[in-house]
Amino acid sequence: MSKPTSGDFTKTTGWMDWYTGPSRPAFQLPAGAVDAHCHVFGPGAEFPYAPERKYTPCDASKHELYALRDHLGFARNVVVQATCHGADNRAMVDALVHSGGKARGVATVRRSVTDDEIQAMHDAGVRGVRFNFVKRLVDFTPKDELLEIASRIARWGWHVVIYFEAVDLPELWDFFTALPTTIVVDHMGRPDVSQPVDGPEFELFLKFMRQHPNVWSKVSCPERLSVTGPKALDGERHAYVDVIPFARRVVEEFPDRVLWGTDWPHPNLKDHMPDDGLLVDFIPHIATTPELQQQLLVDNPMRLYWPEEQR
Numbered sequence: 193m194s195k196p197t198s199g200d201f202t203k204t205t206g207w208m209d210w211y212t213g214p215s216r217p218a219f220q221l222p223a224g225a226v227d228a229h230c231h232v233f234g235p236g237a238e239f240p241y242a243p244e245r246k247y248t249p250c251d252a253s254k255h256e257l258y259a260l261r262d263h264l265g266f267a268r269n270v271v272v273q274a275t276c277h278g279a280d281n282r283a284m285v286d287a288l289v290h291s292g293g294k295a296r297g298v299a300t301v302r303r304s305v306t307d308d309e310i311q312a313m314h315d316a317g318v319r320g321v322r323f324n325f326v327k328r329l330v331d332f333t334p335k336d337e338l339l340e341i342a343s344r345i346a347r348w349g350w351h352v353v354i355y356f357e358a359v360d361l362p363e364l365w366d367f368f369t370a371l372p373t374t375i376v377v378d379h380m381g382r383p384d385v386s387q388p389v390d391g392p393e394f395e396l397f398l399k400f401m402r403q404h405p406n407v408w409s410k411v412s413c414p415e416r417l418s419v420t421g422p423k424a425l426d427g428e429r430h431a432y433v434d435v436i437p438f439a440r441r442v443v444e445e446f447p448d449r450v451l452w453g454t455d456w457p458h459p460n461l462k463d464h465m466p467d468d469g470l471l472v473d474f475i476p477h478i479a480t481t482p483e484l485q486q487q488l489l490v491d492n493p494m495r496l497y498w499p500e501e502q503r
């Protein structure tokens with residue numbers, strides 16, 4: 193793969209570009225596996241980054257994303273709108289339209305979005321909206337606006353993806369449990385994995401899923417959550433061991449409500465950029481049987497994003 197650029201934009205200082213030579217995973221993905229969390233960035237020259245963005249990434253186009261899909265052995269993608277594009281969903285929608293039906297998407301919308309715009313996104317393959325509560329990524333949006341958006345998109349059968357840090361779950365609990373749709377939590381609600389897996393913070397997250405059958409979780413992003421590593425680099429097939437008990441716990445307790453994604457092109461990593469092939473090799477450590485792997489990688493994402501193909 194060629195070296196990433198950013199068009200006329202200047203990347204955020206210290207920005208880490210995605211890894212250009214991913215290895216081929218040793219773990220053989222099941223047929224029809226879905227990378228259910230990834231992004232496209234620009235290219236900035238074609239799809240400019242949003243004025244309100246909190247970071248400027250390197251470009252990461254649909255072509256590069258789909259080349260990675262094929263290299264790793266995934267069949268499909270779910271492309272999630274990244275905050276560097278704000279509520280301008282053109283780059284993400286363009287990726288869906290050029291996927292030959294192999295990608296679905298999650299958008300970011302404002303209250304001003306029209307029904308015609310929602311319908312056009314639906315026709316392109318969008319199936320959800322993302323509400324982001326990570327303060328370094330977005331400005332505050334009033335909860336009544338988000339609730340109004342959730343009620344409107346429910347009419348298209350869409351779901352809501354939520355991204356937040358574990359310490360904020362108590363404060364956000366009432367809002368989340370009032371949402372009328374399926375809810376998908378990004379990266380297990382970003383637990384602090386230096387705390388015990390059966391400690392109060394992660395227990396609250398498990399309780400959230402236990403009490404609310406409409407809540408799903410992505411068991412993704414060990415490279416963001418890990419404190420001890422080792423990093424998925426230099427052939428390391430036992431990476432991020434401190435994240436394993438957390439992700440395995442969620443996979444085993446809620447096998448029909450979990451999703452997995454690469455998070456390519458890995459925005460805002462500060463420490464290292466993982467080899468995506470080795471990230472795939474993390475999967476059998478958290479979904480330890482062929483049955484769990486089939487649910488995590490095929491059955492669950494297909495049920496949520498391509499329900500019309502379900503028998």
Ligand SMILES: O=C(O)/C=C(\CC(=O)C(=O)O)C(=O)O
Pocket residue numbers: 231273274275276329355378455458459460
């Ligand atoms: O890609 C992710 O899931 C995580 C992100 C970036 C992000 O969500 C965004 O920019 O929209 C992060 O923690 O910086």
